[in-house]
Amino acid sequence: MPVADEHLVEMRGICKRFGGIQALLDVDFWLDPGEIVGLVGDNGAGKSTLIKILSGVYLPDKGEIYFQGRRVHFESPHDAKALGIETVHQDRGLVGNFDVPSNIFLGREITRFGLLRLKAMEREARAALQRLGMEIAALRAPVMNLSGGQQQAVAVGRAISTQPKVVIMDEPTAALAVKEVHKVLELMRRLKDEGVAVVFISHVLQEVLAVTDRIVVLRKGIKVGDLPTSEADIDLIVKLMVGTGEVNHGG
Amino acid sequence: MNRDLWKHFIRRYGTVIGGVLIFIGFAVTTPYFFTFHNFLLILKQMSLLTIVSLGFTFVMAAGGFDMSIGFAMGLANVFLASVLNATGSLALAVLTALGTGLVVGALNGLLVAFLRLPDFIATFAVGSVTYGAKMLYSGGYPVFLVSPPRSFFTIGQGTVGPVPVPVFIMLGILIVSLVVLNRTKLGRHIYAIGGNPMAALYAGINVRRKRFYTFLISGLSVGITAIVLTSRLGSGQPEAGENFLLDVISVCFLSTTMFGEGEPTGAGAFVGAFIITMLNNGLTMLNVPYHVQYITKGMVVIFAVMLSVLLGQKVRIKFL
Ligand SMILES: Nc1ncnc2c1ncn2[C@@H]1O[C@H](COP(=O)(O)OP(=O)(O)O)[C@@H](O)[C@H]1O
Numbered sequence: 203m204p205v206a207d208e209h210l211v212e213m214r215g216i217c218k219r220f221g222g223i224q225a226l227l228d229v230d231f232w233l234d235p236g237e238i239v240g241l242v243g244d245n246g247a248g249k250s251t252l253i254k255i256l257s258g259v260y261l262p263d264k265g266e267i268y269f270q271g272r273r274v275h276f277e278s279p280h281d282a283k284a285l286g287i288e289t290v291h292q293d294r295g296l297v298g299n300f301d302v303p304s305n306i307f308l309g310r311e312i313t314r315f316g317l318l319r320l321k322a323m324e325r326e327a328r329a330a331l332q333r334l335g336m337e338i339a340a341l342r343a344p345v346m347n348l349s350g351g352q353q354q355a356v357a358v359g360r361a362i363s364t365q366p367k368v369v370i371m372d373e374p375t376a377a378l379a380v381k382e383v384h385k386v387l388e389l390m391r392r393l394k395d396e397g398v399a400v401v402f403i404s405h406v407l408q409e410v411l412a413v414t415d416r417i418v419v420l421r422k423g424i425k426v427g428d429l430p431t432s433e434a435d436i437d438l439i440v441k442l443m444v445g446t447g448e449v450n451h452g453g
Numbered sequence: 454m455n456r457d458l459w460k461h462f463i464r465r466y467g468t469v470i471g472g473v474l475i476f477i478g479f480a481v482t483t484p485y486f487f488t489f490h491n492f493l494l495i496l497k498q499m500s501l502l503t504i505v506s507l508g509f510t511f512v513m514a515a516g517g518f519d520m521s522i523g524f525a526m527g528l529a530n531v532f533l534a535s536v537l538n539a540t541g542s543l544a545l546a547v548l549t550a551l552g553t554g555l556v557v558g559a560l561n562g563l564l565v566a567f568l569r570l571p572d573f574i575a576t577f578a579v580g581s582v583t584y585g586a587k588m589l590y591s592g593g594y595p596v597f598l599v600s601p602p603r604s605f606f607t608i609g610q611g612t613v614g615p616v617p618v619p620v621f622i623m624l625g626i627l628i629v630s631l632v633v634l635n636r637t638k639l640g641r642h643i644y645a646i647g648g649n650p651m652a653a654l655y656a657g658i659n660v661r662r663k664r665f666y667t668f669l670i671s672g673l674s675v676g677i678t679a680i681v682l683t684s685r686l687g688s689g690q691p692e693a694g695e696n697f698l699l700d701v702i703s704v705c706f707l708s709t710t711m712f713g714e715g716e717p718t719g720a721g722a723f724v725g726a727f728i729i730t731m732l733n734n735g736l737t738m739l740n741v742p743y744h745v746q747y748i749t750k751g752m753v754v755i756f757a758v759m760l761s762v763l764l765g766q767k768v769r770i771k772f773l
């Protein structure tokens with residue numbers, strides 16, 4: 203395969219070991235603009251590890267990453283962000299004692315003459331959340347005082363307020379109320395319509411089936427399934443996750 | 454006020470109120486404590502402690518600890534005095550002191566931030582190396598200044614009107630620290646690293662480099678302090694500054710309990726240094742033996758931290 207320019211993102215032959223655990227073995231994964239890809243698998247299957255490699259948190263032991271056909275090396279999350287890859291990690295990655303604007307602008311604060319523009323950041327944070335249909339009254343309160351759903355909103359708001367090309371969401375709906383889950387799913391559809399590639403990790407297969415275009419299944423660090431959502435159902439996915447089946451389409 | 458509001462109020466301002474009470478106590482029990490002259494004296498006495506505590510605040514805000522400060526100061530003292538004797542150049546001597554602090558800070562930062570040694574162990578070991586180096590170099594004896602430029606003594610002993618020069622240096626560094634900690638990206642990132650290092654990493658912050666910077670800043674504050682200290686003493690004292698570590702830690706613990714933030718702040722370092730220095734000053738006036746003062750200071754810190762923990766404040770100090 204000499205050219206890899208047909209995909210927005212392509213990961214090839216990704217391997218990652220943690221001590222004695224082979225978290226990922228020879229995993230291929232790709233994303234196209236405007237598609238929502240579900241990434242599923244049992245606990246410990248390697249989902250978070252795979253997306254952490256794509257977001258620059260971990261270096262792979264082996265394997266290559268291409269972005270718009272170009273080979274890239276992510277030394278840190280900064281490098282991935284620079285290409286427009288934004289991630290909402292499973293643990294949300296918020297600083298508990300920081301307020302909402304400080305979290306939303308963490309790492310890309312607005313400054314003038316080297317000094318933070320607190321008012322401007324507060325204004326923009328409010329605007330960004332409003333565009334998302336997320337209303338947070340206590341913008342200046344430490345985020346640890348917010349509800350789980352509101353914290354999730356902040357984490358998501360941060361990820362998508364940068365006009366990203368890729369948005370990765372690692373279990374964004376866990377511990378959310380039904381209404382909030384629908385908001386997250388709705389948001390993913392909107393991102394898709396804007397041409398953003400979305401990775402959606404969830405244990406609730408109904409959600410995954412409802413919103414994704416394609417589903418990738420990991421089992422014990424190995425990719426055992428990669429199929430259009432239209433050809434998938436819960437039974438098949440579960441079988442792939444825990445059983446012995448293997449389905450791979452396209453490439 | 455209902456109970457929760459009270460709790461909140463005490464949590465936020467308990468340490469400050471305690472400081473005011475101690476102040477009133479000294480003012481009532483000793484005749485000379487509550488005078489303008491003594492106020493200036495306390496400001497002068499606290500100036501060095503404040504500067505080092507501000508440096509330490511950067512390290513602690515990023516979730517770290519620096520055990521090397523006291524020994525590093527002695528090394529900077531003797532190097533500064535030797536260079537001043539050898540060259541007669543004030544600028545060179547000052548650069549030497551700052552450079553010594555920075556080198557020790559860089560060593561700490563290298564070990565902790567880049568080689569990922571635990572900060573207690575690494576900075577303790579660097580402190581030990583520093584101690585050995587300064588003792589080897591000086592033989593444990595002070596380096597007396599032979600014919601220093603007169604201007605050198607202005608730094609530690611001069612006054613502007615009634616106000617000692619070190620007080621101005623302290624206030625200058627306080628202002629710079631407050632601005633950097635509260636109003637710049639660097640300060641914001643340092644607090645983020647202390648609050649949740651993974652979140653800082655995810656946000657694209659160069660965690661290692663910024664932790665490294667905090668140790669550099671701490672080292673720089675030690676170098677600055679060594680200049681003022683040596684100027685005040687008129688000689689490079691290898692052991693001067695060793696007892697700073699205890700006081701600096703006390704100040705930063707107090708700072709952490711202050712204003713209900715649960716993290717050390719620049720303002721907290723200033724108020725904390727004032728409280729600790731005021732205790733020394735007042736207890737001396739009451740003729741309390743010097744070593745009893747350490748016991749008293751320790752108890753004050755324990756009380757302040759205990760109060761905030763009891764009131765539900767999350768105090769982010771590693772070994773609590
Ligand atoms: N930083 C780490 N250190 C050691 N082991 C890890 C680390 N991260 C993940 N693992 C291990 O790698 C495997 C895959 O983990 P993970 O990617 O988090 O799975 P998932 O997100 O699919 O639940 C698990 O066995 C996990 O224990």
Ligand SMILES: [Mg+2]
Nearest residue numbers: 249250251292
């Ligand atoms: Mg996971």
